[in-house]
Amino acid sequence: MLSFFALLLFLAALMILRMPIAFAMGIAGCVGLAVQIGLNPALAVLERTFFDTASSFVLVAIPLFILMAELLTAGDVTRRAIVACQAWVGHVKGGLAVATVGAAVLLAALVGSSTASTAAMSASAFPEMRRHRYDDRLAAAVVSVGGTLAVVVPPSIVLVVYGVLTETSIGKLFIAGVIPGLLTAFGLAAVIKVISHRTDYAPKGDPFRLGHAMGVSWQVLPMVLLIMAVIGAIYGGVASPTEAAALGVLGSLLICLAQRTLRMRALGGSLGNAIRATVMIVAIVACSAIFANYLAFTRVTQTVLAAVSDTDMPRYAILMIMVLILLVMGMFMDQLAILSLAMPLAFPAAMALDFDPVWFGIIVTKTVEIGLLTPPLGLNAYVAAAQTRVPLRVIFRGLLPFIAMELVILGLLIAFPQITLWLPGLM
Amino acid sequence: MIAIGKLLSRIEDTLHYGGCLALAAVVVLINADILMRLGFGRPVQIQFEMTELYLMPALATLSLSRVFRDGGHLALDIVPEHMPGLAGHVIRRIRLLLAAAFFAAVTYMSGKFALRAFTRGEIEFGVIDWPLGWAYAAIPLGCGVLVLRLFYETLNEGASNASP
Amino acid sequence: ETLRLGDFQSTTHIVSVEGTTRWMKAVEEATKGEITFEHFPSEQATKAAALLDAVNHGILDAALIGTIYHGESLPMNSVVGLPGFYGSAVTGTAALQAMLADGPLREELLESGVVPIFGFVLPPYQVLAKKRLGGPADWSNLNIRTAGSTQAMTARSLGAVGVSIPGPEVYTAVETGRLDGILFPLASVPGYNLQEVVTHISRNGSFGGYSFVMVVHRDRFEGLPEAVRTAMLEAGKDVAAHVAKAQDDSIEDLAGKWTGQGIDVYEFTEDELAAQRSAMADVSADWLTRIGRGEETAKAVLEQYRMLTSD
Ligand code: NA
Ligand code: NA
Numbered sequence: 059m060l061s062f063f064a065l066l067l068f069l070a071a072l073m074i075l076r077m078p079i080a081f082a083m084g085i086a087g088c089v090g091l092a093v094q095i096g097l098n099p100a101l102a103v104l105e106r107t108f109f110d111t112a113s114s115f116v117l118v119a120i121p122l123f124i125l126m127a128e129l130l131t132a133g134d135v136t137r138r139a140i141v142a143c144q145a146w147v148g149h150v151k152g153g154l155a156v157a158t159v160g161a162a163v164l165l166a167a168l169v170g171s172s173t174a175s176t177a178a179m180s181a182s183a184f185p186e187m188r189r190h191r192y193d194d195r196l197a198a199a200v201v202s203v204g205g206t207l208a209v210v211v212p213p214s215i216v217l218v219v220y221g222v223l224t225e226t227s228i229g230k231l232f233i234a235g236v237i238p239g240l241l242t243a244f245g246l247a248a249v250i251k252v253i254s255h256r257t258d259y260a261p262k263g264d265p266f267r268l269g270h271a272m273g274v275s276w277q278v279l280p281m282v283l284l285i286m287a288v289i290g291a292i293y294g295g296v297a298s299p300t301e302a303a304a305l306g307v308l309g310s311l312l313i314c315l316a317q318r319t320l321r322m323r324a325l326g327g328s329l330g331n332a333i334r335a336t337v338m339i340v341a342i343v344a345c346s347a348i349f350a351n352y353l354a355f356t357r358v359t360q361t362v363l364a365a366v367s368d369t370d371m372p373r374y375a376i377l378m379i380m381v382l383i384l385l386v387m388g389m390f391m392d393q394l395a396i397l398s399l400a401m402p403l404a405f406p407a408a409m410a411l412d413f414d415p416v417w418f419g420i421i422v423t424k425t426v427e428i429g430l431l432t433p434p435l436g437l438n439a440y441v442a443a444a445q446t447r448v449p450l451r452v453i454f455r456g457l458l459p460f461i462a463m464e465l466v467i468l469g470l471l472i473a474f475p476q477i478t479l480w481l482p483g484l485m
Numbered sequence: 486m487i488a489i490g491k492l493l494s495r496i497e498d499t500l501h502y503g504g505c506l507a508l509a510a511v512v513v514l515i516n517a518d519i520l521m522r523l524g525f526g527r528p529v530q531i532q533f534e535m536t537e538l539y540l541m542p543a544l545a546t547l548s549l550s551r552v553f554r555d556g557g558h559l560a561l562d563i564v565p566e567h568m569p570g571l572a573g574h575v576i577r578r579i580r581l582l583l584a585a586a587f588f589a590a591v592t593y594m595s596g597k598f599a600l601r602a603f604t605r606g607e608i609e610f611g612v613i614d615w616p617l618g619w620a621y622a623a624i625p626l627g628c629g630v631l632v633l634r635l636f637y638e639t640l641n642e643g644a645s646n647a648s649p
Numbered sequence: 650e651t652l653r654l655g656d657f658q659s660t661t662h663i664v665s666v667e668g669t670t671r672w673m674k675a676v677e678e679a680t681k682g683e684i685t686f687e688h689f690p691s692e693q694a695t696k697a698a699a700l701l702d703a704v705n706h707g708i709l710d711a712a713l714i715g716t717i718y719h720g721e722s723l724p725m726n727s728v729v730g731l732p733g734f735y736g737s738a739v740t741g742t743a744a745l746q747a748m749l750a751d752g753p754l755r756e757e758l759l760e761s762g763v764v765p766i767f768g769f770v771l772p773p774y775q776v777l778a779k780k781r782l783g784g785p786a787d788w789s790n791l792n793i794r795t796a797g798s799t800q801a802m803t804a805r806s807l808g809a810v811g812v813s814i815p816g817p818e819v820y821t822a823v824e825t826g827r828l829d830g831i832l833f834p835l836a837s838v839p840g841y842n843l844q845e846v847v848t849h850i851s852r853n854g855s856f857g858g859y860s861f862v863m864v865v866h867r868d869r870f871e872g873l874p875e876a877v878r879t880a881m882l883e884a885g886k887d888v889a890a891h892v893a894k895a896q897d898d899s900i901e902d903l904a905g906k907w908t909g910q911g912i913d914v915y916e917f918t919e920d921e922l923a924a925q926r927s928a929m930a931d932v933s934a935d936w937l938t939r940i941g942r943g944e945e946t947a948k949a950v951l952e953q954y955r956m957l958t959s960d
Contacts, residue, residue, distance in 0.1 A: 295826025
């Protein structure tokens, strides 16, 4: 236990002294493993961690969605779509940020990974918000938090992994995610409205002119058609969600060609940007896998969860502690690693307390998603920072009110299970 | 030193273009698979294994060093980037050396792993016989160049602004 | 003494409940606590494909490996993946246990630095689809999800297209029609809830097998007292038979449950089975030339496997 806290201190020191987050997790994980299982086995872990992390077909959705967004932006498609949106909502303070949340919901029906969704929006919606003089604190936070909708609204990789780990109905989980996802979207919109009124982060645009709005509306068409085509490809059985991402890239390319708005140079730049973000993300995921490995071998999670579920506290108190543990894990780890570490104990404990497995799945998913927004390791914030070049601390500060709203929504979902269970109950 | 720096940058850029090409190849392969399937009922069978075994590891790791050079591996920014004085100088060097040691270990271990696959002629029996050595090789390549970059920055500390 | 044991199933999976966990408990009891285990389920310790290496390097002391992930180190063990052989987990497990006791399957495990304690198989893969698939004519040009090259070849030999789709996307892919069918072990269907998205499930097909082997690091095993080694092997024997039977029984239960939910759980006719078998014979031939390199060892392994699995 002592060595565990010493290691956490070491990790904290590395992070505070500006070691890149991926490297810090890898180094601390490696040192921890050497203490826990010996130097040679610890080194042996390095043999294939990076390969096993990178060699994943599901992961390819990340560079593909970034590339799609980069192309749409480079080819002026995003800007034109935003001009059309702006004509309708621009006279409202914060209207564009709210429209971004709307776009995030649409994107969520397409993407199953919140990292991919955040990356796509950082490359498309963020530059437009900046162009319209939105403060970085708001704009970067909105794309970071908007991305998390992708795993609550189906399809969702996190919900599937939860379903497989716990043998819970994936169909019910998917349907159960819809209302909490929409509720979250409304919550985020509300936060944007409050921020817009209290601060000058969101400028007020030109007054509303119906003629102008009607006139530019068609500009949103290519973007909407593309998204509809890709969603159509998924739900029409033409492509799996990951394959559909590649289709989206092709579609963006075709639109740009048709509009003659994309130069060869910009195409190369888009590829480079997609690679850049992907390399950073995979480095973080691989290195945090090393750290998660260390954490697994310490059995800290198991010890704490077992101690909690053995007490005779009221069931909601135990649930709250479990949520708290997941939130803390979310500060340092990838969501899927958290699920694999915590669910073998947390799930049976929750079932013994008579909680509903589908509802518990949504609670757990919401909770680990909040981890993507919290420092030190909040992957969505890192993705947004890498793409937008907004400093991390600015993003983390901007995220505070949104995290508060996420916690409120989590509280609502815990207090009123029917919000989650009503739709699947109709099945 | 300047010549070494230029050479290093050139290697990084080459690997980066390799990563970009891998991503472009993924786009082409998956779309070819979908279109061939829809149009002619004949999928591109190698698509999945090619992507998972070779293209993903390549596009995710070949640019590790180039991304570092561009400041793309983000760090928490609680303390200021350039702490003044000797302390700041020492901290930056230790940071670079620690990172270099870690990636040297990754390079060595993953390199040994790839080498073993080459010498034993390891094969993944997929749609075709895939030689595994080439699949594994991207990792030590990407990490190895990063180690060189980290050493270079350590020696050049103060002269360059690319340190993390 | 505490042994670190890793696997890649969730703790709710039947293979874990009736196999891994049960074996650990049996060993702990038989050795009166002299041996205890630290269990790292669901890839906590390492990815499924890295389990064998992890035991080899002493990251873990023991692991339940899926041999299909280690085709390179364990080519002969991949014989179990071939279609058209065993008809139930009990039959397949008896055959596997016999081959692990002595012969090339055991040898190549020892050579890669681990001792096989016991092995068992999943019940044979079945086909799940949105229509009833019988003889090869029904399979023509369908997109069938397969895992690994042997299964892809199986699908092709029946005239279908073998499609690789990662586990987390299978559910959506079937639901939306990207896939027409899936080859899947029935015991794992509840985990992925695939019964929610298909209407027809076969139950007497044999579209390939899947073997698990519990392995312990070789030096580690040899360093254990005689009594402990015996206890492990004895418990292994019981558990292998038990988990096989439990899986066959659970499939009975699942079939009943699914029928109750309106799913057509059907049996192939003798004619359909014969037609499938003759089409799938190509797969064994391909295995011999590609993986077995036409060598005598491979021929002998295949022959022995055929003999042990035929009733
Ligand atoms: Na989604
Ligand atoms: Na976090």
